[in-house]
Amino acid sequence: MADAFVYDHVRTPRGRGKASGSLHPITPVELTSQMLASLRDRNELDTSYLDDVVLGCVSPVGEQGANIARVSVLTAGYAQNVPGKQLNRFCASGLEAINTAASQIMAGQSDLAIGGGVECMSRVPMGSDSGAMAADPRVAYDTYFAPQGISADLIASKYGFSRDDVDSYAVESQARAANAWEQGYFKNSVIPVVDRLGMTVLDHDEHMRPGTTTDDLANLNPAFVIPGEQAGFDAVALQRYPEVEAIHHVHTGGNSSGIVDGAAGVLIGNKDIGEALGLKPRARIRGFASIGTEPTIMLTGPAPSAEKVLKRCGMTANDIDLFELNEAFASVVLLFMQQLDVDHDRINVNGGAIAMGHPLGATGAMIFGTVLDELERRDQSTALINLCVGGGMGTATIIERI
Amino acid sequence: MKTIHFEVDSDGIALLTIDVAERSMNVLTPELQSDLSESIDRISSDDTIKGAVITSGKSSFVAGADLMSMVNAFEDGRSAAEKYEYARTFQQILRRLETCGKPVAAAINGTALGGGLEICLACHYRVAADNPKSVLGLPEVQVGLLPGGGGTQRLPRLIGQQPALQLMTQGKHLKPKAALEQGIVHAVVAPEDCVSAAKQWILESGDAVQPWDKKGFKVPGGAGLMHPGSIQTLMVGSALIAKETNHNYPAPIAIMSCVYEGTVLPIDAGLDIESKYFVTLLMDPVSRNMTRTLFINKGAADKLVRRPKGVEKTEVTKLGMLGAGMMGAGIAYVSAYAGMRVILLDRDRDAAEKGKDYSRALLQKRIDRGKMKPEQAEAILERITTTDDYAKLEGCELVIEAVFEDKGIKADVTQKTEAVIPSDAIFASNTSTLPITGLAEASSRPEQFIGIHFFSPVDKMPLVEVILGEKTGDRATAVALDYIQQIRKTPIVVNDSRGFYTSRVFGTYTNEGMTMLAEGINPALIENVAKHAGMAVGPLAVMDEVTLELGYHVAKATAAALGDAYKPNTAAPVIERFVEELDRKGKRFGAGFYEYPEGGKKHLWAGLQEVYPHVDPQPSPDEVRKRLLYVQALDTVRCLDEGVLTHPADGDIGSILGWGFPPYTGGTLSLIETVGLQAFVDECDRMASAYGERFAVPDSLRQQAKEGRGFYAEQPAQARTAA
Secondary structure: OOOOEEEEEEEOOOEEOOOOOOOOOOOHHHHHHHHHHHHHHHOOOOHHHOOEEEEEOOOOOHHHOOOHHHHHHHHOOOOOOOOEEEEOEOEOHHHHHHHHHHHHHHOOOOOEEEEEEEEEOOOOOOOOOOOHHHHOHHHHHHOOOOOHHHHHHHHHHHHOOOHHHHHHHHHHHHHHHHHHHHHOOOOOOEOOEEOOOOOEEEOOOOOOOOOOOHHHHHOOOOOOHHHHHHOOHHHHHHHHOOOOOOOOOOOOOOOEOOOEEEEEEEEEEOHHHHHHHOOOOOEEEEEEEEEEOOOOOOOOOHHHHHHHHHHHOOOOHHHOOEEEEOOOEHHHHHHHHHHHOOOHHHEOEOEOHHHHOOOOOOHHHHHHHHHHHHHHHHOOOEEEEEEEEOOOEEEEEEEEEO | OOOEEEEEOOOOEEEEEEOOOOOOOOOOOHHHHHHHHHHHHHHHHOOOOOEEEEEEOOOOOEOOOOHHHHHHHHOOOOOHHHHHHHHHHHHHHHHHHHOOOOOEEEEEOOOEEOHHHHHHHOOOEEEEEOOOOOOEEOHHHHHOOOOOOOHHHHHHHHHOHHHHHHHHHHOOEEOHHHHHHHOOOOEEEOHHHHHHHHHHHHHHOOOOOOHHHOOOOOOOOOOOOOOHHHHHHHHHHHHHHHHHHOOOOOHHHHHHHHHHHHHOOOHHHHHHHHHHHHHHHHOOHHHHHHHHHHHHHHHHHHOOOOOOOOOOOOOOOEEEEEOOOHHHHHHHHHHHHOOOEEEEEOOOHHHHHHHHHHHHHHHHHHHHOOOOOHHHHHHHHHOEEEEOOHHHHOOOOEEEEOOOOOHHHHHHHHHHHHOOOOOOOEEEEOOOOOOHHHHHOOOOOHHHEEEEEEOOOOOOOOEEEEEEOOOOOHHHHHHHHHHHHHOOOEEEEEEOOOOOOHHHHHHHHHHHHHHHHHHOOOHHHHHHHHHHOOOOOOHHHHHHHHOHHHHHHHHHHHHHHHHHHOOOOOOHHHHHHHHHHOOOOEHHHOEOOEEOOOOOOOEEOOOHHHHOOOOOOOOOHHHHHHHHHHHHHHHHHHHHHOOOEOOHHHHHHHHHHHHOOOHHHOOHHHHHHHHOHHHHHHHHHHHHHHHOHHHOOOHHHHHHHHHOOOOOOOHHHHHHHHO
16 A cells, blocks of 8 residues: 655635634635645745645535636646545545545555645535435424534533533634644744735734633633524433433523634645656655544544544554544533543644634645644654544544654 | 305306215215216316305314324225325326316315315416415424325425425414415405405406416525525424424425425426325335324313213303312312302302412403403303302312322311212312322212312313222213313313322333433433434433432332332332432422423533433433333223223223323323234333333233234224214
8 A cells, every 4th residue: 555645735714704814705616726836836846747726615505616726726727637625524525625635645546645634614615505404394303303503512421521521622723723823833834825916915813812811711602502492402412312401501692612714625646646846845744543432522523533533443442643633613622631631731832723724625634734743843642633523523633753 | 066056147157065965064075086087077078167166164264174084094904005096096186176177266165175186276367265263284294294285296386495395394274364375375355255256356367377377476585495585494493393292293394395296397397296205105104103193082082982872961150179289279269160150169259269369360361362351251250259168069060179289188178068068069179199099988878979170280181080999870970971071171081090190100111211320321322312212301301300219208108008009100219319319309399300400401410420420321212212111002901801991992091191101102002002903012021021020011902912802802893983
């Protein structure tokens, strides 16, 4: 089996996912094109060698519809022989895109590819693609569908994480992200987004609130009381988890991932193409796995997917230097730390989506890059990238520096 | 045609008058369906007919399907394909009606429910009479079914998904004017103008094509999963149905699916979807259970099926009510409301007046809500006389005592009363715990002594349990039942036993809950599973409400009464510990199994886990559910065996209406039939060895399972002829 080497990665900054957000005027195709152009330009890449561009996108409708990967390849000025495909594994789409690109390289059916993702949540709101899961009565009823916020609160209620626990976690995420930006840990990978005249529109993650304290967060109202109590979803969750006395709504806008716009891409290839094109390999993708878990609690996939990929790679959690688990909700990370017995100083060391935001389809590729940069900075070797996924899934990837 | 009178007037308008013989209301008999079909052929083929008006020859329009045929449909042995053909028959007749090429108007002179309203929806125009007694609706969900005559397809196409779903998933009835506001009918007119208004429409505009058969039709308010409003309706609606039904009732979500899946299709394809979902409900025991217990058997109970034959009809005009506490006050209210004079007697006038205040408060509420005029309320209150003087009881045909649960006190009031009341008057005790035969010993005429057991709150609870002591005579039974009919409640008749039927069997539920707690089962699991199984309140919460102290005293009293024969049940140690050691006696005392924080929501006491540490592993929710429900079913079988119950229908009705056993089961005995007799016996055998002899299977049930003989084995044949 061929090795899938990671040659480079870039991401856009994350803009607030609303009309006042800096990236709101930028179309998803434009945002993706700038990301792809940057990856090409900084590697002086002859794009005709690319066998595929695989991009994750969770709401692939409207201006994100009709295979945004192929469209962005064309608008970025890539060679026209480069195909593109868009995929959707919900919140892990960006990571799944990398895994998909890597698997073709490992299988010898591809030499060089880009995996990444995009989501402009200010322009194509979450849920724009509808779907049977939540709204086909038969499906929603039979699978005990509940929205993610309820699932996150269910995790907190079932595993005993208090409001204080989740808020404390969020404060630390903000502090770590602020520190990482201050120290310039992200500067090599975040590319400024520019407008039509080449003027910078955004060069930093604008969702962050450095200096947030637990007192600040304690003032926020729980976000999921209304769907829980008035739309019936608490009851649905308890029907599936009757051992939980009641759902405690602990998650707020302050301890959940932020809604943002952004795009990211990772350049992957086999050894020979790297040598031929003069690219320097930075890491090797050791393995990856996805898994399905109970869909009502929905967000408990990280631990089983991590265990699955560790087993596949013949490793244990102790062999991993850094964990990067998407901060969809604070309780998701707290549960993972409990289940895999991982200390907080080994996971999400530069903060995460609670501080910087979670551009759904792009996040997997963003955190992949973040943790690779951090391994290099610390001169450590292995990292496990992991995301909880809608519908009750988890996706995990292990990388190792070369 | 026997059920439809068909005449054509000089304008060429056919008037179809539905009149099903030997029925007080028109129901959709096979004959009516075939007459309707024949009428449609005539309307469509006769060139001299310009259009048609459908109305009824009775005061109501058409009241719906023949429920008995629905009960029988569950076990008629027909395949899904055959049931589908059956389901299609009526639905396709209505489809032919709306596509017959001539305008058809419904003149809805009175109540149109279920299939009755579906006939109207298949007409091109609907005019309803402004008849105060008339209601319109699609109540099929209440018997576990869906509107299978096109209702799930036409109503949302007419008024939009959300309002249609609200009407159909809740089975709500509308007055004609509300139906007009919702757009279900086109006009409401004076009753005498109903047919002429319908004819006028045919002559003046008479469009023979339904909106949904026109090109470019769109469902009002949107449909499908590409429409934001529709997505929201379906998503939240599905969750609320899950919340309301706990996944125990298949009909509401089936209705929702018919609407969702059907409204994105041409109507004919939508109708096909509807029929298929309808068949799944016909094949589900829930519909059989609800129809059999809550409509057919409850209907028979309301008509006093257990009343002794040969006793002349009686009427209570003056009721004596001893004790003006919570129960006495409630009984006085419902009796005065039903038109009786009530002598409300207590130790002193003040106490009696306090009891009357209860009626004042309830009536004031009705006035405030505009449901009653002040002078009507005043008339009811005037019928209640408060007193402390037994002499006022003179002339009462029936006296009910609801004094303190103490044999001595009850004996005293019995004797004081019997000294005054007429020699043929009946004396009843509302005791919920003391055997009637024992109380009757204080009576000089025990054959006129009977138990009439009400449930609290009396004005809301629909059931009354009549208890026959050993010496209770037929006339006492008849008077008690006639009285219960006067106050419009549903009676069951049981024989004397400790706890009678309802209190006794309900006790097995709370006991099982406490027993599981003591075994180390997570109390949240016990309470939630109980609610998810359809019980109104969890067993631990119920104990807190009635107080553990009461349970403690009842157990002590029972022990004293039975002496050496007393065997404490498995929950007795739990109650003792909470009352004697932990001083957590229930909600009234501020602490029980639950904590009652001031201004906050109650929650399970955190200390429970120290008192009864959780075992690992915990049982599955399904196992907890079986224990809570099956233990009640088994004790009901024992009540039949012991003669406490004389008929299974009383057991089923009493369990649902008395203590809120879940309606989808059809009652404690129908539950066994639903599980399957042999499967139920096998599970109980397993549970008996795992949990104890309270799950031991009675021989009678084992025998029934062997023979495959259900509790209602002989009934369907009788019922069929009755239908």
